[in-house]
Amino acid sequence: MAVVIQAAMLAFRLESWEEARVIFxxxxxxxxxxxxxxxxxxxxxxxxxxxxxxxxxxxxxxxxAAVGSYIARVQRIFRIRVRAYPPLGPPICAATRLVGG
Structure with missing residues (x-):
């Protein structure tokens, strides 16, 4: 049933493909x-x-997915954009070192 609702949301353009991707x-x-x-x-x-x-x-x-849907929808409705996001290299490196021991 959830897939049918999602398809209807996309068909009636109540949700964008980008939002569907975030939810997925x-x-x-x-x-x-x-x-x-x-x-x-x-x-x-x-x-x-x-x-x-x-x-x-x-x-x-x-x-x-409900949380993802909320985040995607709020970003679209309020036109929230992230600019000058810091590079992902240092956090990924730190996480890898923490997990790897």
């Missing part, structure tokens, strides 16, 4: 985080789900 990326990122949390025992879903990947039900990604 948040959904994927959320699902990956849920998989990580459930695999390491820091999060447990109390009941089994018919639609799940590993121990993470698919609906868990929708919670993160």
């Amino acid at each position: 990326l948040f959904h994927v990122a959320g699902t990956i985080m849920e998989l990580f949390k459930t695999a390491h025992g820091s999060w447990v879903h109390p009941v089994d789900s018919l639609l799940s990947i590993g121990a993470a039900p698919l609906f868990s990604g929708f919670m993160y």
Whole structure:
């Protein structure tokens, strides 16, 4: 049903393809985080789900997608733009060193 609603939003131009891409990326990122949390025992879903990947039900990604949808929509409505964003090299390097030990 969510896919049908998303298709309708795109068809009626209530949402742009850019917003749909952001929502999709948040959904994927959320699902990956849920998989990580459930695999390491820091999060447990109390009941089994018919639609799940590993121990993470698919609906868990929708919670993160809702946040992505909000961010994308607010940026469009209020014309928020990010300028002079700092280079990503130093944070990526620092994160890699933290994860790698």
